Amino acid sequence: AQSVTQLGSHVSVSEGALVLLRCNYSSSVPPYLFWYVQYPNQGLQLLLKYTTGATLVKGINGFEAEFKKSETSFHLTKPSAHMSDAAEYFCAVMGGGYNKLIFGAGTRLAVHP
């Protein structure tokens, strides 16, 4: 069965600093992996996805993630944090024989001036 572990429920960075949000997955089949962002009192917005092909995936708002099969990881990065990046971030794997998303518990990102 597929699962996702997000390391660190809270991450705090300074504006302009590197953002690194960690995600490890478990999957018995080649995984489809996603990162979503959730702003307060809103739904989820897709940041980026990995299905097949290039392992470095670029998404919206300057975020990118690298699929590393040997490490079963799909960490999310952004070179320079903006105040507007403060939100909850969810890593997800698709599985279960149909297109359901299995989410991690989320990481809340705080950005300080």
Place this chain on the structure above:
Amino acid sequence: ETGVTQSPTHLIKTRGQQVTLRCSSQSGHNTVSWYQQALGQGPQFIFQYYREEENGRGNFPPRFSGLQFPNYSSELNVNALELDDSALYLCASSQEGTDYEQYFGPGTRLTVT
């Protein structure tokens, strides 16, 4: 292109009551998935509808039921509400052949007292 919409935005119910939540999928999408997001947690898959048929179900009791209509909009019904049903209910729509991207609505915040 119209995005995913959900109604109502908020509602408050009493334990034991029944509730119906509604979702309009994004134009052209024939699959709707429902998720429950308890406070401080990642979304949990409830079930999915594809062309008006239930296409998969998560670990939720039968008092959680759904419908999908010919225009691909959907309803989530919850009977005999319990306090633990208090959560944000998210609807996501997708279309086959689009790399499994799911587009989320803003959610319905249900409070059970």
